[in-house]
Amino acid sequence: MRKPSYFLSLVMLGSATLFTACSSSDDDTSGGGGENPGSDSKYVITATPNTSESVADYILTADQLTEGRISTKGNGVEQDGTYRYYVTTNNMFFSMLYGQGNPGAVTAYELNNNGDLERLTNFQSETVQAFAPVNDDILLTKISRNAESPVAYWYRFSTESLTFVAEGQINTQELADKENGEIAFFTWITQVGDKVYMPYMTVKGCCNDTFGTEYANEANIAVYTYPEMELETIIHDDRTSYIGRYFVNGLTVDENGDAYAFSSGIATTNGEVTSEKPSAITRIKKGTTEFDDYYFDLEEATGMYLTDHVYAGNGKFLGIMETEKTSAYSTGKNFVIIDAYNKTTTSVTGLPTASQIQQLTGRNSYVSEDGSVVYVGITLEGSEGSFVYSIDVDAATASQGLEVEGGFITAISKLDPAE
Secondary structure, eight states, X not given: OOOOOHHHHHHHHHTTOOOOOOOOOEEEOOOOOSOOOOSSOEEEEEEEEOSTTOOOOEEEEESOSSSOEEESTTOSEEOSSSSEEEEEETTEEEEEEOOTTSOEEEEEEEEOTTSOEEEEEEEEEOOOXXXXXXXXXXXXXXXXXXXXXXXXXXXXEETXXXXXXXXXXXXXXXXXXXXXXXXXXXXXOEEXXXXXXXXXXXXXXXXXXXXXXXXXXOEEEEEEETTXXXXXXXXXXXXXXOBSBTTBOOEEEOTTSOEEEEEOOOOEETTEEOOOSOSEEEEEXXXXXXXXXXXXEHHHXXXXXXXXXXEEETTEEEEEEESOOSOTTOOOOEEEEEETTTTEEEEOBSSOOGGGEEEEOGGGOEEOTTSSEEEEEEEEXXXXXXXXXXXXXXXXXXXXXXXXXXXXXXXXXXXXXXX
16 A cells, blocks of 8 residues: 655655754743753743734744743744644654645754754645654654545654655555444553554544544554554443544553553444543553453543543542533543542642643643653633643642743653753
8 A cells, every 4th residue: 555655755855954043042041940841951941922814823942831931922933934833752842834734844952952842844734634753753643534535644753853754545445344444543542551542433434524424432543553654453342432533542551561451441433422431540451452452431430531641650640630521522621530449539729720721732731750740731710821731740749830822832841861
């Protein structure tokens, strides 16, 4: 299913050109506390300006996250367009423009010895719906939502050469193998050991119900070899609905190599939630390609369902929860600490109420190196800026920290100076 690609040639040519730009972002970042990023390291914060005429997101840097203030006005690196998504790997920060079906810009940055962001490359890429670091690469997938053209394209981008080095295709109708012709739509990508696990939901891809399904009560994960991307097996379970959500990761590997799978239980038909399965966690033990008997019903434990999660470490997750299943695309605004090992949950105190929150960073939050603190960007309703909140995982308490004036925080990360 491989064929020569004009896209691959184009982006390899484009990524060979190097650019340089600097970031000046510190308005007021005095003070200490919180994780110490190192004397030369910087936190990287992206923000969307809150002006109605805004057409570009900004990348800012800060020395710490627990106090101080930075601003989008006159600071940072202005990006080419808004609706951007981010990944940090190999000590580089990648910014990807969601082109809404059209090619979008991909820009990579590193931190130089002066503490400034230096742009390494800028090129056009196909708009993709799932991406994640795998070894020294970023694996990206452009996924069809049309049953009449059921082909997903994958691209392997090397963070060492800053070029696309391989690509291929997946027939998602053959992968789904459903009698009614539904296609597989990957929710995200996770490296598990030396393989790539790609959870998927099956969707109609037609008939004015593109993301609807007749198979609302099952979970499937396609397992691929890497870097060949050859299908090895499909892991199936009928205790939950599909793993993850559209553009939301639902599979996380812990320090033991075990993979924990999160389901929201929100599969729909004609816009109505039809899954009969609760939001729950299941598990795939290290070295296996099947779910074991582990099962944690999150709805029973919290009275809510999961819309996103952030792994902190030692089996503890920050769960982002919603109360009512009115849509497959709702973003939760309630926070709990989930201890997957002990099957317990604890509500986080010290945060704004759900009704006060306009938006948050979700999976683009940052976890301290020791896993004790999760830093989440929160924008309040009616606010002209955002705050970073530090969530103490063990205590399940939060405190307000760095303020970002004039913008809505979309991602928090950290870079060390390039060697």
